[in-house]
Amino acid sequence: MSETGFCPELSDDVREVRDWVHEFARTVVRPAGAEWDEREETPWPVIQEAAKIGLYSLDFFAQQWFEPSGLGLIVAFEELFWGDAGIGLSIVGTGLAAAALSASGTPEQIGQWLPQMFGTPDDVKLGAFCASEPDAGSDVGAIRTRAVYDEASGDWILNGVKTWATNGGIADVHVVVASVDPSLGTRGQASFVVPPGTPGLSMGQKFKKHGIRASHTAEVVLDNVRLPGSCLLGGKEKLDARLARVRQGGRSGEQAALRTFETTRPSVAAMAVGIARAAFEYARDYAREREQFGRKIGENQAIAFLLADMATRVDVARLMTWRAAWMARNGRTFDQAEGSMCKLVAGETAVWVTEQAIQILGGAGYTREHPVERFHRDAKIYTIFEGTSEIQRLIIGRAVTGLPVR
Secondary structure, eight states: OBTTBOOOOOOHHHHHHHHHHHHHIIIIIHHHHHHHHHHTSOOHHHHHHHHHTTSSSHHHHHHHHTOTTSOHHHHHHHHHHHHOHHHHHHHHTHHHHHHHHHHHOOHHHHHHHHHHHHEETTEEOOEEEEOOBTTBSSOGGGOOOEEEEETTTTEEEEEEEEEEEETTTTOSEEEEEEESOGGGGGGGEEEEEEOTTOTTEEEEEEOOOSSOTTSOEEEEEEEEEEEOGGGBTTOHHHHHHHHHHHHTTOOOOOOHHHHHHHHHHHHHHHHHHHHHHHHHHHHHHHHHHOEETTEEGGGSHHHHHHHHHHHHHHHHHHHHHHHHHHHHHTTOOOTTOHHHHHHHHHHHHHHHHHHHHHHHHGGGGGSTTSTHHHHHHHHGGGGTTTSOHHHHHHHHHHHHHOSOOO
């Protein structure tokens, strides 16, 4: 991997990280996957194990985030989600809040709040990013949560309801996107840190989901949440200057929620690649052993060709994801919406590959005796969250046509 061009060759350091995470996924995560899927609870013991070995830690995320090729976190996420997506998301869910803080926060804010999102191996903490709302999912411009500035005290007062928040309500640190000027739509929004134990923040409904059941997803209710000015990410001076530019018809820069999603799309795509690979490998191994009509089912062209397509699509998704991650790390702009491309392809690949894995196993694949039905349930969210497939196509369509596609 070099500054001059993209090369799909992992460095020794990244290969070492990949193998280390794979071993944790193989020995700790995968054996626990079915149990925590059934329990639909946060797998605290597994997160604790990840923290003890340094996998769930600020140091690990920071080191891999700044790894020169951009592939450090990407390969780690693929291996972790190869183990189990629900548990994997419980371990890396804090990363979305960390990315939001890092994208918008001052150095002082980052230094103060990032460590509190992870805690220590003996006292594990979580972070949560709260952007979506009951009436504002893909349409982030419809966010109704309000942040009102109190001139007398210098505080901000937040009111609203967030939904689909990973770790919502059980996190120690919440990063909340709120509207400071609703008349400006997405350009009138800002992000705030809500510190641990802040009065007025509570957990609403916890969702019972189709997949990724070990990952906690809930509503977050903000009822007159009063925050000191230091909790506005980036600071008020920067916000005021940005709003003034917008009101005068100038550019505002990227909106807070959209910037977070854009930087994390390759990471999310890598998760989907991990699920797809797990399903392909399981189906392949099954086809090598299962006999029907006197021979291995993998000897039948119908099965072998299907496995060929599955392997090919997984590789395509991985290469697109690596390219986008490398581009992001090396400051290349996504002129063709390469970030959205990798998310779109990886998410839809995961759904397709996991469905074919069930088909190859037949009736056995439809039971919980085998993990492919869980892989399929877990995969579906990757065509929905952090930008649906339709939204990704919209972004790509605008990029390739240069037209205001709606």
